[in-house]
Amino acid sequence: xxxxxxxxxxxxxxxxxxxxxxxxxxxxxxxxxxxxxxxxxxxxxxxxxxxxxxxxxxxxxxxxxxxxxxxxxxxxxxxxxxxxxxxxxxxxxxxxxxxxxxxxxxxxxxxxxxxxxxxxxxxxxxxxxxxxxxxxxxxxxxxxxxxxxxxxxxxxxxxxxxxxxxxxxxxxxxxxxxxxxxxxxxxxxxxxxxxxxxxxxxxxxxxxxxxxxxxxxxxxxxxxxxxxxxxxxxxxxxxxxxxxxxxxxxxxxxxxxxxxxxxxxxxxxxxxxxxxxxxxxxxxxxxxxxxxxxxxxxxxxxxxxxxxxxxxxxxxxxxxxxxxxxxxxxxxxxxxxxxxxxxxxxxxxxxxxxxxxxxxxxxxxxxxxxxxxxxxxxxxxxxxxxxxxxxxxxxxxxxxxxxxxxxxxxxxxxxxxxxxxxxxxxxxxxxxxxxxxxxxxxxxxxxxxxxxxxxxxxxxxxxxxxxxxxxxxxxxxxxxx
Ligand SMILES: [Zn+2]
Numbered sequence: 383x384x385x386x387x388x389x390x391x392x393x394x395x396x397x398x399x400x401x402x403x404x405x406x407x408x409x410x411x412x413x414x415x416x417x418x419x420x421x422x423x424x425x426x427x428x429x430x431x432x433x434x435x436x437x438x439x440x441x442x443x444x445x446x447x448x449x450x451x452x453x454x455x456x457x458x459x460x461x462x463x464x465x466x467x468x469x470x471x472x473x474x475x476x477x478x479x480x481x482x483x484x485x486x487x488x489x490x491x492x493x494x495x496x497x498x499x500x501x502x503x504x505x506x507x508x509x510x511x512x513x514x515x516x517x518x519x520x521x522x523x524x525x526x527x528x529x530x531x532x533x534x535x536x537x538x539x540x541x542x543x544x545x546x547x548x549x550x551x552x553x554x555x556x557x558x559x560x561x562x563x564x565x566x567x568x569x570x571x572x573x574x575x576x577x578x579x580x581x582x583x584x585x586x587x588x589x590x591x592x593x594x595x596x597x598x599x600x601x602x603x604x605x606x607x608x609x610x611x612x613x614x615x616x617x618x619x620x621x622x623x624x625x626x627x628x629x630x631x632x633x634x635x636x637x638x639x640x641x642x643x644x645x646x647x648x649x650x651x652x653x654x655x656x657x658x659x660x661x662x663x664x665x666x667x668x669x670x671x672x673x674x675x676x677x678x679x680x681x682x683x684x685x686x687x688x689x690x691x692x693x694x695x696x697x698x699x700x701x702x703x704x705x706x707x708x709x710x711x712x713x714x715x716x717x718x719x720x721x722x723x724x725x726x727x728x729x730x731x732x733x734x735x736x737x738x739x740x741x742x743x744x745x746x747x748x749x750x751x752x753x754x755x756x757x758x759x760x761x762x763x764x765x766x767x768x769x770x771x772x773x774x775x776x777x778x779x780x781x782x783x784x785x786x787x788x789x790x791x792x793x794x795x796x797x798x799x800x801x802x803x804x805x806x807x808x809x810x811x812x813x814x815x816x817x818x819x820x821x822x823x824x825x826x827x828x829x830x831x832x833x834x835x836x837x838x839x840x841x842x843x844x845x846x847x848x849x850x851x852x853x854x855x856x857x858x859x860x861x862x863x
Pocket of ligand 1: 402405406407418419420421422423424532
């Protein structure tokens with residue numbers, strides 16, 4: 383029998399606000415443990431939470447970019463459970479009335495055709511703290527760091543529309559790209575800014591009813607997401623084909639062994655005793671607020687890719703690469719506009735610029751030592767014949783290393799091409815005079831010798847002669863006289 387994989391994903395994305403969702407503590411990553419805390423995020427009795435307006439702003443941006451409906455009224459609820467990293471004994475989340483619902487984004491299915499993946503709901507919640515397990519021999523305790531407690535999250539819950547590991551990973555990539563473009567999440571999976579839980583079940587292909595699902599928690603890379611789904615699919619199919627049954631449970635992915643492991647039976651919502659949080663007012667969104675956010679929305683990745691193909695005549699592949707980040711796309715556009723030749727700008731940005739950026743410890747593009755205007759200046763020197771393409775690459779690397787403008791470096795290194803024919807004529811004459819046999823052979827029809835003559839002139843000028851000018855001069859001397 384053929385089996386079909388059915389997957390729904392829950393993506394938790396940390397919002398990049400400066401301060402936490404219910405208090406004024408900073409959210410910066412990597413600070414000294416418990417240095418960014420206050421009575422509210424430590425859960426001290428009597429401390430009252432106040433909603434950060436920026437969090438709602440960000441949620442509205444996400445709504446517009448994922449085709450979600452914004453609830454005019456939503457509400458925070460308490461999700462009760464015990465864990466040492468949760469100081470209040472409950473997490474403030476949203477349950478019956480989430481802020482966003484009924485959206486979708488488009489991804490490619492395995493055959494490459496566009497497919498809509500539904501978004502059931504998106505709700506706001508606070509993050510928990512973090513447990514630190516000291517690496518001390520014999521340590522029988524753990525430590526709690528509450529810096530992350532109360533950092534704002536959105537949880538994006540998809541419909542069970544995903545049918546393969548590849549689709550799952552393209553969906554998360556697309557979502558991540560949108561969140562990063564919007565500037566609401568840094569998308570950094572290593573630091574836990576984006577975490578994925580996957581609900582997966584299998585059913586006989588062609589049937590409608592869902593099988594029993596398992597939830598795999600905390601997948602923090604695209605590779606692990608795909609591996610975990612592949613493994614879990616095989617495991618469930620094996621169980622069903624050998625007369626066993628799938629139990630509804632929460633599982634963990636062991637990335638060293640590439641397997642999922644049962645952790646606990648899956649909780650039902652009633653296990654959490656959700657109830658509205660009496661300390662927080664309902665969130666009321668006036669339509670005017672949504673309009674204001676819409677006006678501030680940046681161009682989204684799909685629209686930008688389409689525009690780059692149209693306006694600059696770029697291939698789909700080049701447009702994809704240049705739009706892989708908003709900074710890179712902006713950089714390219716500024717070079718292209720100033721230089722006027724988008725193809726040349728694209729080649730330079732995808733070549734030398736990306737090569738520098740992909741090096742270890744490269745600065746973010748916004749602080750790049752070669753700003754777009756400088757690169758355009760360099761390209762202008764290539765266009766007007768002052769620099770050969772190869773010399774320009776050398777100058778570019780020097781500009782990147784020193785932050786100096788191209789004209790200075792070209793003058794200092796004496797890299798200007800010699801295009802002035804009167805300056806080249808003496809060299810050409812000298813080369814021809816030194817090779818009488820080759821000249822005779824050329825004139826007798828051995829035209830391939832042109833390469834030899836050009837090479838000699840280039841050597842004599844230490845590579846600085848403009849090859850086109852040399853070609854022209856040689857041709858007129860060999861064939862004209
Ligand atoms: Zn705080």
